Amino acid sequence: MSSRPTTPIRLATLTLSDTRTVADDASGRVLGELCAEAGFEVASHEVVREEPELLRATVERLLAEPGIDAIILTGGTGISPRDRTIEALAPMFEKTVDGFGEAFRRLSWEEIGARAVLSRATMGIARGRIVVALPGSPPAVRLGVTQLLAPMLAHAVGIASGRATKHEHGHRGGARG
Numbered sequence: 001m002s003s004r005p006t007t008p009i010r011l012a013t014l015t016l017s018d019t020r021t022v023a024d025d026a027s028g029r030v031l032g033e034l035c036a037e038a039g040f041e042v043a044s045h046e047v048v049r050e051e052p053e054l055l056r057a058t059v060e061r062l063l064a065e066p067g068i069d070a071i072i073l074t075g076g077t078g079i080s081p082r083d084r085t086i087e088a089l090a091p092m093f094e095k096t097v098d099g100f101g102e103a104f105r106r107l108s109w110e111e112i113g114a115r116a117v118l119s120r121a122t123m124g125i126a127r128g129r130i131v132v133a134l135p136g137s138p139p140a141v142r143l144g145v146t147q148l149l150a151p152m153l154a155h156a157v158g159i160a161s162g163r164a165t166k167h168e169h170g171h172r173g174g175a176r177g
Helices: 026-037 052-064 085-092 098-118 138-161
Strands: 010-016 041-048 070-074 122-126 129-134
Touching: 010 026, 010 052, 026 041, 026 070, 026 138, 041 052, 052 070, 052 085, 070 138, 085 122, 085 129, 098 122, 098 138, 129 138
Parallel strands: 010 041, 010 070, 070 129
Antiparallel strands: 122 129
8 A cells, every 4th residue: 555645745834933034944945845845735834933932823823724734843943042942842742753853863863973962853743733843954854854754744644633544554564653
């Protein structure tokens, strides 16, 4: 059975930045292009200031929109004082998908070495929807989309939404859970 859904996965994407606008949002542009290349439909994109309350309100609004299967964010996942994406999202998660961050850091290690451990990339489930937080650099977005999201997001959306079981969409063994 193919892992490609018959209808495209619909995404909302967000760039978290105090300095970027839609016009100069390189990471958001890369995110949108790569998601489209992977067969996902990008239903909306916004640039949001790195303020936890504003981020939570924006994600809550997107979770309330019918037809949005996943929300992919870029930015605010590091360790600087302004990086508060994870702290803003964590209380919204019903479940965390620890393997996503672990895999992201492993793949990053191959590209940037020990600095990879400073990434707090994460995935969680909120209201039956996938929420992913990627770092804010275009190379990190490229890695996250091409190596992780493109191969498994449709499967994850199906399971998280209850529309599929873990054994559908070409599941080939591995971790059970």
